[in-house]
Amino acid sequence: MKVSPKADYPIRVVPESEEREGPAERYFQGIYRVVLNQMVDVVFVPDVSASAPPWDRAAMPASLDEVTTPEQARLVTALPAAYAVTPNDPLAGTEERHEAGVVFYVTVAEFGRYAEELAELSEILFSRWPKETVSDLRGYDVVGLLERRVVGSAWLRPQDAAMLGRSV
Secondary structure, eight states: OOOOOOSSOBEEEEEGGGTOOSGGGGGGTTOEEEEETTTEEEEEOOOOTTTOSSOOGGGSOSSGGGOOSHHHHHHHHHTTOSEEEEEOGGGTTOEEEOSSOEEEEEOHHHHHHHHHHHHHHHHHSOSSSOOOBGGGGTTSHHHHHIIIIIITOTTSOHHHHHHTTOOO
């Protein structure tokens, strides 16, 4: 199936723990990857405020084999991501650019709601080629966040904006 730009793009939700193997798999619990139009990944990472900001690769383990805590799993997911959403009450509503991408901060309460919805959506949006599109899923708060904050962001990369049917 060929992927082409779409304003009404499909959405897939993948629990990161299902993408990992081995002993570190359990540390990725609660982390979700949302894939917009098969091309644009947004990761939802629980609280990392003890380690970031600042977003520094030095805090990251050298390899996935060295992940021994949930905090490290969160960092190895968030740091290389083009777009990450994470709770941080003092920074909620703001965005921060770092060398690999952009972090969108939300409140702890908001993140809790989004995580519940992502868990539910991961059960129905697991197909590699989902049929459900953004317009089908607008009843979910997390989809509204994605549209407003990520897709609507001035930090959205031009190639990602094009794939999501947004003119730049």
